[in-house]
Structure formats: structure tokens, C-alpha cells
Amino acid sequence: MLLRVIVLALSVWSEDPVCKLWGKPDIPLLSKSGDFMLGGIFTLHNNIIASKPTLNLNYKEYQFAETMIFAIEQINNRTDILPNVLLGYKIYDACGTISLAIKAAMALMSGAGEAQSSTLPCSQQSSIHTIIGHSASSPTIVFMYCVELCIFSFSQISHFATCACLSNRKEFPTFFRTIPSDYYQSRALAQLVKHFGWTWVGTIRSDNDYGNSGMATFIEVAQKEGICIEYSEVIYRTNPREKFLKTVDVIKMASSKTIVAFAIFIDLEFLMKELLLQNVTGLQWVGSESWVSAKNVATKENYRIFKGAIGFSLANAAIPGTPGNAGLIKLWEDMFDCSFNTSHSKTCTGLENLQQINNLYTDVSELRITYNVYKAVYAVAHALHDLPSCQDNQESCMAKQKDILPLQYLKKVNFSANNGDYVNFDINGDPPARYELVNWQLSVNGIIEFIPKSVCSESCRLGTRKATQKGKPVCCFDCLPCAEGEIIHCLKCPLEYRANEEKDQCILKDIEFLSYDEIMGMMLVIFALLGASLTSVVTVVFFKFRDTPIVKANNSELSFLLLFSLTLCFLCSLTFIGEPTQWSCMLRHTAFGITFVLCISCVLGKTIVVLMAFRATMPGSNIMKCFGPTQQRLSVLTFTLIQTLICIIWLVKYPPFPQKNVNSNKEIIILECEMGSTVAFYIVLGYIGLLSVMCFVLAFLARKLPDNFNEAKFITFSMLVFCSVWITFIPSYISSPGKYTVAVEVFAILASSFGLLLCIFIPKCYIILLKPDKNSKKHLMGKVQAKSKYIIENNA
Structure with a gap:
């Protein structure tokens, strides 16, 4: 900015001040005059000693310079591009340093050495407004800053400066390149x-x-x-x-x-x-x-x-034609190890064969960057060709180019090169980015080496996750096992899915319920049908011998009702087996609750009858009449209606329903019946338990009644089995997983039903079928004949 202010001040101080050179201007290494001049800056020598180039030639950069000359000569010989304009060039050597690159650029921009005298007007413009080069980013950046500060109307097209910073159009508005950023x-x-x-x-x-x-x-x-x-x-x-x-x-x-x-x-x-x-x-x-x-x-x-x-x-490319320039004395002497000076041991003749030389200059198989120089020259030529003035006549074109290089035409350049590659620039002056992937491999014997790994920690296998090691970068980690239901690197599966064995995908969980097809379900079905069949057999036996004393003595009406309720208890267990549905869930617990209350009510009625008959002080006491057959029926009906009412309220308000339990087991889905209302379920069970306890207590009080009439003992044993089963059921029900919860409940139903059937009715069937001599009034009455006779007669 300071330099710009100084330049502006000088222009105000004098309309046409005279500029003087402070030193001898540098002479371009290669040059040719023309109507429109192109500048070039390349590193033709790699190192410097005492600010002068050594003989350490850079063959590749010489190839760049020769390609620029070749492209210019090719354009000059064409009639379809700039037919009326002759292109010239000035090529400087940067010698691999920024200072000499800037010195060369300033010489091109200032036009030093072009004037005939040592003084020239400061307003005079250089004949060169476009520079091809440099090959490096840093010299290019400094040069472009100089262009901006010195208010020169210059543009630069680089073939090898790739720094992304050069795409900044605010800082480098006149920079273009034929190599991607x-x-x-x-x-x-x-x-x-x-x-x-x-x-x-x-x-x-x-x-x-x-x-x-x-x-x-x-x-x-x-x-x-x-x-x-x-x-x-x-x-x-x-x-x-x-x-x-x-x-x-x-x-x-x-x-x-x-x-x-x-x-x-x-x-x-x-x-x-x-x-x-x-x-x-x-x-x-x-x-x-x-x-x-x-x-x-x-x-x-x-x-x-x-x-x-x-x-x-x-991308590699081929440039048609081979450039030749016998004027490159230094290059020629270096390649052939000779000298045009006769003092050297080997004298150059100029007739040496370039085909015998194998170096970067003569190698035309790899022209990746060289081709960019070729495209840069052609980009300038196409921009000039698009100028209307250059299409008219030579004089107007030369006059136009002395003012300013038409940047807008460079921005619009779009042409196809020799290999079909389209040359154009985006808004940042960059070409499209296209690359080839290269790999260093020896072709001898065709052996291919595996590429080594380069990791701080080995990749975690499927089913594990990364855990960063303390104090180390994120690439250093330990592999920890994933939790259940997680795949790949511990991605959680949806609730209804689980991880497969390979831990690479989520699969649907197996659905579990107590099925008829499995052994456990089949066994429970067999026992339920066996219990219902056995109850039916007992019912037939009792019906056939309904007129015998032992059937009458056991209150035949309550006995038949009890047998009917036991049949329903065995059959209701079947509703617990199979896939839960809306109807089966509502039916299984309500049917179980009602049938068991009916069953216990019958047993309770029989117990009360026996207890009252043998505890009454007189056989004809009114207390016996207070619990006759009618009262017994009403008691059974009342107890059952209470349970039925509870179940109806349960079904109306909070009915049970089927649900998928995905929380109890991470590997399977348990299809079960949700209670709807846990309180209602406990009330149903509690009511059954209350009647069972009442029945057990009354039967226990009547356990020492006369041996010949042992109904109370049978009821006591049956209720002892019943209560034991349901007491052990509670912890087993809570601790059993999945379908085993239902299996425990079915087992409790069957076990308690078998307990009632076997303890109350099988002894009577044994007497009826195998000991008919004991099925008589005389045997049953035995002791306390009056009371026994009353029971038999009143229950006949």
C-alpha cells in the first residue's frame, strides 16, 4: 500500500516524470520479437552461487521453456488462430530462488532494456502483459502482490503453481493457471x-x-x-x-x-x-x-x-511435434558433455544426436506438467483471437495489446486441446480438477507387494466399540464388547429385533409363548384332558350309583355341581395354552376365577353341612334346618355371583390384553397377556384364597368326626393340597421367565383340581366299585347313628 501511495504521489508531482535505471537490466535467456509478446519465467538452473546460475541445469524446466517456444511457433504457423499477428517471447531464468524470480518479473513488467536510451517516461507500458510461469507457488504469490502494488496491467498463467491461496480473486484478480488448485x-x-x-x-x-x-x-x-x-x-x-x-x-x-x-x-x-x-x-x-x-x-x-x-x-498428454533449438548452447554442452569452446577436451560439433540422450529434457513420455505450459500459451492465443480488433488488422491489435491484456477474454477462454481436453477457467481462474492415480511398482517378475497397515490400534471387530485410551489421540483405542442387542460398533437394534451371531445386522426376535406344539404345552394339555376325562368318569359312577348311601351321604347335588365345576377347572387351563389373543386373554383369568370359586363354594357348602350336622347338640335342632338344600344352593350361587361381578367389572374397565414383552429377555419377544388391572387380578385371586382358607378351617375343625363318616377328613386333605399348591404358586409365578410363568399357572390349576378330585371323590369311587359291602346305611351310620341318619336322609 505504501508503494502504491508513493507511485500515485509521483504521478501527481509530475505529469511525465523521467525514470532512470539504477543498474544494468537483465537480458532474457531466450527471446524472439513479435507483434504480441509473451513473458516466461522458469527455473532453468536449480541452485545459485554468488547470485549467478551454476551449470546445474534443470532439464524439466528447460523442457517447459522449449514447449512454450514450440507452442508459439506452432501458433505463428497456423492460419485459424491469430492469422495477422506474430507472437514473440522473452524467457527468463529464476534459478530456483524467489529473489531472481521477482527480478525477472519486474524486468518483464517494467519493460527494462526495451528503450533505446537509459531514460524513459515512467508512464510507458511494457510490451509484455502476460507471463507464463512460474513453476512454484511462493514466487508466483510474491509476483502477483507486486503486480497489485505496482499497478501494472499484467496477467499471469501458471502451469505448476497449485497453492489453493491463489484462487483468492480479491488478492489475485489477474492470476490464471492450467493446473488444478x-x-x-x-x-x-x-x-x-x-x-x-x-x-x-x-x-x-x-x-x-x-x-x-x-x-x-x-x-x-x-x-x-x-x-x-x-x-x-x-x-x-x-x-x-x-x-x-x-x-x-x-x-x-x-x-x-x-x-x-x-x-x-x-x-x-x-x-x-x-x-x-x-x-x-x-x-x-x-x-x-x-x-x-x-x-x-x-x-x-x-x-x-x-x-x-x-x-x-x-493426466498425461502428448504434444504433437518435437521442438528443436540448436541455440541452447549450455543445455547442449551439458547433455553431450562437450564444449563449443575449442579449449575443452571434447568439442561440440552441433551434429550430436538427441535420440541418444535419455534425460528429462528428451523424455516425452511424461508430459503431465509440460502439457500445461502448452495449454497456457494457447489460452493466451485464443483470448487474443477473440478480440475484435485482432480479427480486423494487425495494427489495431498491436495498439490494443499495448493498453491492457483483455482479462475478460481470458476468463471466457474455452477450447479443445489436441487430446480432447477442454481448456477453460472458473471464476477463480482455475481449470477443472482431473487427476490420475499413480502407484510405484516394479514390473520385473510381476511381483506385487501388499501395502502395509498403518494404524495405532487395530480396527474393532463387529460387536465391539471403541474406547479412547487416556492421554492418547482418538486413533489409539481399546475395543470393548457391545451390550446385548447391539450390532456392528454398538448400534442399538429396535426393541423387536436382536443382533445376529455375526453382530452385523438386526434380525427379528423369536416370539415365545406356551404353545401346543412343544412338549411342555402338550403335556399340560394331556393332563388337562385327563383330569376332565377322569372327572367325567367319576360323574358317571356317581350318577349310576346315585341311590346308594355313600352318594347320598355326600350330598349328591353338591357333589354333581362340584364335579361339573372341576371339569370346567380342568378345561379352563387350556385357554392358557396357545398364542394369546384378545379373547383368550379375557377368558383365561375370568373363567379360572369363576370356575374355582364355584368349585370352592361347593366344597365349602359340603363342609358346612357336615360340621353343622355333627356339632349340633340335638339331632332335630333348628340349626340343621337353617342350612338345608335350598340354603346350600343359595350359598353357592351367592359366592359365585360375587366373583362373577368382580370379573365383569374387570372386563369392562380394564380388560386383559395380549402384549409383546421385550424387556424381560433381550433375545426373545414374550407374547403374554397383560392383566389390564393388577388390582382386579389380585382381588380375584384373593377372593378364591379367602374361600379356600374358610373351607380349610371348617374342614380342619371337623377332622375328628366319626371314622365311618370321613367326609370332613377328605375335604381337609383336599383343601390342604389346594392351599399348598397356591401358596407355592406365588413365588414360582413371580420368578419364572417367559412362557414358564404361564406354565406354572396352568400347573397350579391342574394340581389343585386334581387334589380336589382325588381327595374327595376317589375314596368314594373305591368303596362304590371295589367295596360295595361298605356302601350301606348300617356301615355308614356306625357310631352316632342319629346324626349320620339325618345327613343321609336330608341329602338324599
């Missing part, structure tokens, strides 16, 4: 590393805009992808050897086996020398396009270090 390459490299599962890597970068910007983007994207950086080393060609040795030590001590190198090949060469000396091999290198496809790096010696190296490169 590292914005894309850095992200592509991160995706490549992720693809191979390398989550633990080291990084190396050149200490310049190219390396720093590219690596910063790579690290940002890599960390988002879950890739951890173990170390990040910086290299530069001018660093002392100690720094390169320190970098080598870091690489050797690191546990990561993959290195991402975003570096210029010249910087990497110094590191390669130290790696070769210390034989640091067995690492997987991932490289940027600057070195991974450079043939001067991919030597057989370097292959020991970079075996299997992988990275992105620009």
Missing part, C-alpha cells in the same frame, strides 16, 4: 488415505506456500475423516543437514507406517539422500503431484524407499 488434491489425498484404512499417519511438507497450504488442507480434511496425525515435519532444500537428520529420526522412531508428503521434489531429494544412507525402508508413502510422478525421483535407487508409493498426478 491443491484445494482438490489435498481432499483427494485425504480420501485416498481413508480408503485404505490408514488412520495413523505422519506428514512431511515443503516449507513454502505449496507445502504449507496443501498440508493444512489435508490435515483439516483428514481429521474430519477420523485420520490422526502422529507427526508433521517441515523440509526445505536450504535447511542444514542437521534438520534433515532430525526428520529422519522422527520417521524412524514413529509407530505410523504411512507418510503423506506434500513437498516439492527438490526439497524431497535432500531428505531422500539421508533416508537412503540410513536405509529407512518399509514405509508407505503417499505423495502430491509435485514428486510422486516425477521421473527424476522415481529411480531404481529411490525405489528402495518409495516402493509402492501412491498419489495423484495430472
Whole structure:
């Protein structure tokens, strides 16, 4: 900004001040006059001594310069592009330093050496308004800042400056390039590393805009992808050897086996020398396009270090025709190890055969970057060709180009190159990003090496999850088993699903309920039908011998009603087996509650009759008449109606319903009947328990009645079995899982029903069928004949 203010001030101070050169202007290394001049800046020599280029020639950059000359000559010989305009060029050598690159750029921008005298008006513009180059990002950035500060009307088209920062149109409005921005390459490299599962890597970068910007983007994207950086080393060609040795030590001590190198090949060469000396091999290198496809790096010696190296490169291309320029004396002398000076031991004749030389200059099989120079020259030519003035006549075109290069026409450039590649620029002056994936492999014997792993911790297998190790990066972790019902890396399955054995997908849980098809269900069905059948047999026996004393003595009406209720108890257990439905859930508990109350009411009625008959002080007492057959029927009806009313209220207000229990067991779904109202269920059970306790107490009080009339003893035993079953049922019911809960309930129903049937009726059937002589009034009356006679007669 200060420089811009000074320039403006000088322009105000004098309308046409005179500028003087402070030193001798640099002369371009290669030049040719023309109607429209193109500037070029390339690193034709790699190093400098005392600010002068040494004989360390850069063959690749010479190839860039020759390609620029070849493209210009090719355009000049064409009639379809700029037919009336002759293109010229001035090419300077940057010698691999920023200072000389800026010096060359300033010479091109200022037009130094173009005037005939040592003084010229400061308002005079240079004949060059477009520069091809530079190959590096840092010199290009400095040069573009100079253009902005010095208010020069210049544009630059780079073939190899890839720093993403150059896409900033506010800072670099006149910059274009024919190579994609590292914005894309850095992200592509991160995706490549992720693809191979390398989550633990080291990084190396050149200490310049190219390396720093590219690596910063790579690290940002890599960390988002879950890739951890173990170390990040910086290299530069001018660093002392100690720094390169320190970098080598870091690489050797690191546990990561993959290195991402975003570096210029010249910087990497110094590191390669130290790696070769210390034989640091067995690492997987991932490289940027600057070195991974450079043939001067991919030597057989370097292959020991970079075996299997992988990275992105620009698409290869072929340029038709081979440029030849016998005027490159230094290049010619260096290639053939001769001299045009006769004092040298070997004199150059100029007739040496280039086909016998194999170096980067003569190698036309890898023209990835070289082709970008070719496209840059053609981009300028097409922009000029689109100028209406250049299509009219030569004079107007030359006058136009002396004012300013038409940037708007460069922005609109869109043409097809020789290989079908379309050349155009986006709003940032960048071309479309297209890369090729390259991999270093020896073709001898066709042996392919597996790429090594580079992880801090092995990937967690399915069914386990990551647990970060304390104090270490996220890439270092332990693998902990997932909980039940979780898959892959502990993703929870939906409630109705479970994890398969491989822990890679959720599958539907098995549905469990007490089924007729399984052995347990079949056994319970058999016992239920057996109980109902046995009860029916007893009923037939009692009906057939209904006129005998033992049947009459046991109150035949209550006996038949009890047998009927027992049959219903056996059959109601079947509603508990099979898949629960809305109707079966409502039926099973209400039917069970009502039938068992009917059963217990009958037993209670029989117990009360026996107790009253033998506890009355006189056989003809009124107390016996207070509980005659009518009262017995009413008592049974009343007790049963109370339970029926409870069940009706339960079904109306909170009816039971089927539900899938997914919480009791993580592996299966238990299909069960939800009570609807737990309170109602407990009231039903409580009422049955109350009647059972009453019946047991009364039977217990009558247990010592005369032996010949042992109805009270049978009732006592039956109620003892009944209560024992249901007392043990409660803890078993609560602790049993899944379908076994229902099985326990069915077992309790069957066991208590069998207890009542066997204890009350089987002894009587034994007497009726096997001991008919005891089925008489005389035997039954025995002791206390009056009371026994009353019972028999009143229950006949």
C-alpha cells in the first residue's frame, strides 16, 4: 500500500516524470520479437552461487521453456488462430530462488532494456502483459502482490503453481493457471488415505506456500475423516543437514507406517539422500503431484524407499511435434558433455544426436506438467483471437495489446486441446480438477507387494466399540464388547429385533409363548384332558350309583355341581395354552376365577353341612334346618355371583390384553397377556384364597368326626393340597421367565383340581366299585347313628 501511495504521489508531482535505471537490466535467456509478446519465467538452473546460475541445469524446466517456444511457433504457423499477428517471447531464468524470480518479473513488467536510451517516461507500458510461469507457488504469490502494488496491467498463467491461496480473486484478480488448485488434491489425498484404512499417519511438507497450504488442507480434511496425525515435519532444500537428520529420526522412531508428503521434489531429494544412507525402508508413502510422478525421483535407487508409493498426478498428454533449438548452447554442452569452446577436451560439433540422450529434457513420455505450459500459451492465443480488433488488422491489435491484456477474454477462454481436453477457467481462474492415480511398482517378475497397515490400534471387530485410551489421540483405542442387542460398533437394534451371531445386522426376535406344539404345552394339555376325562368318569359312577348311601351321604347335588365345576377347572387351563389373543386373554383369568370359586363354594357348602350336622347338640335342632338344600344352593350361587361381578367389572374397565414383552429377555419377544388391572387380578385371586382358607378351617375343625363318616377328613386333605399348591404358586409365578410363568399357572390349576378330585371323590369311587359291602346305611351310620341318619336322609 505504501508503494502504491508513493507511485500515485509521483504521478501527481509530475505529469511525465523521467525514470532512470539504477543498474544494468537483465537480458532474457531466450527471446524472439513479435507483434504480441509473451513473458516466461522458469527455473532453468536449480541452485545459485554468488547470485549467478551454476551449470546445474534443470532439464524439466528447460523442457517447459522449449514447449512454450514450440507452442508459439506452432501458433505463428497456423492460419485459424491469430492469422495477422506474430507472437514473440522473452524467457527468463529464476534459478530456483524467489529473489531472481521477482527480478525477472519486474524486468518483464517494467519493460527494462526495451528503450533505446537509459531514460524513459515512467508512464510507458511494457510490451509484455502476460507471463507464463512460474513453476512454484511462493514466487508466483510474491509476483502477483507486486503486480497489485505496482499497478501494472499484467496477467499471469501458471502451469505448476497449485497453492489453493491463489484462487483468492480479491488478492489475485489477474492470476490464471492450467493446473488444478491443491484445494482438490489435498481432499483427494485425504480420501485416498481413508480408503485404505490408514488412520495413523505422519506428514512431511515443503516449507513454502505449496507445502504449507496443501498440508493444512489435508490435515483439516483428514481429521474430519477420523485420520490422526502422529507427526508433521517441515523440509526445505536450504535447511542444514542437521534438520534433515532430525526428520529422519522422527520417521524412524514413529509407530505410523504411512507418510503423506506434500513437498516439492527438490526439497524431497535432500531428505531422500539421508533416508537412503540410513536405509529407512518399509514405509508407505503417499505423495502430491509435485514428486510422486516425477521421473527424476522415481529411480531404481529411490525405489528402495518409495516402493509402492501412491498419489495423484495430472493426466498425461502428448504434444504433437518435437521442438528443436540448436541455440541452447549450455543445455547442449551439458547433455553431450562437450564444449563449443575449442579449449575443452571434447568439442561440440552441433551434429550430436538427441535420440541418444535419455534425460528429462528428451523424455516425452511424461508430459503431465509440460502439457500445461502448452495449454497456457494457447489460452493466451485464443483470448487474443477473440478480440475484435485482432480479427480486423494487425495494427489495431498491436495498439490494443499495448493498453491492457483483455482479462475478460481470458476468463471466457474455452477450447479443445489436441487430446480432447477442454481448456477453460472458473471464476477463480482455475481449470477443472482431473487427476490420475499413480502407484510405484516394479514390473520385473510381476511381483506385487501388499501395502502395509498403518494404524495405532487395530480396527474393532463387529460387536465391539471403541474406547479412547487416556492421554492418547482418538486413533489409539481399546475395543470393548457391545451390550446385548447391539450390532456392528454398538448400534442399538429396535426393541423387536436382536443382533445376529455375526453382530452385523438386526434380525427379528423369536416370539415365545406356551404353545401346543412343544412338549411342555402338550403335556399340560394331556393332563388337562385327563383330569376332565377322569372327572367325567367319576360323574358317571356317581350318577349310576346315585341311590346308594355313600352318594347320598355326600350330598349328591353338591357333589354333581362340584364335579361339573372341576371339569370346567380342568378345561379352563387350556385357554392358557396357545398364542394369546384378545379373547383368550379375557377368558383365561375370568373363567379360572369363576370356575374355582364355584368349585370352592361347593366344597365349602359340603363342609358346612357336615360340621353343622355333627356339632349340633340335638339331632332335630333348628340349626340343621337353617342350612338345608335350598340354603346350600343359595350359598353357592351367592359366592359365585360375587366373583362373577368382580370379573365383569374387570372386563369392562380394564380388560386383559395380549402384549409383546421385550424387556424381560433381550433375545426373545414374550407374547403374554397383560392383566389390564393388577388390582382386579389380585382381588380375584384373593377372593378364591379367602374361600379356600374358610373351607380349610371348617374342614380342619371337623377332622375328628366319626371314622365311618370321613367326609370332613377328605375335604381337609383336599383343601390342604389346594392351599399348598397356591401358596407355592406365588413365588414360582413371580420368578419364572417367559412362557414358564404361564406354565406354572396352568400347573397350579391342574394340581389343585386334581387334589380336589382325588381327595374327595376317589375314596368314594373305591368303596362304590371295589367295596360295595361298605356302601350301606348300617356301615355308614356306625357310631352316632342319629346324626349320620339325618345327613343321609336330608341329602338324599
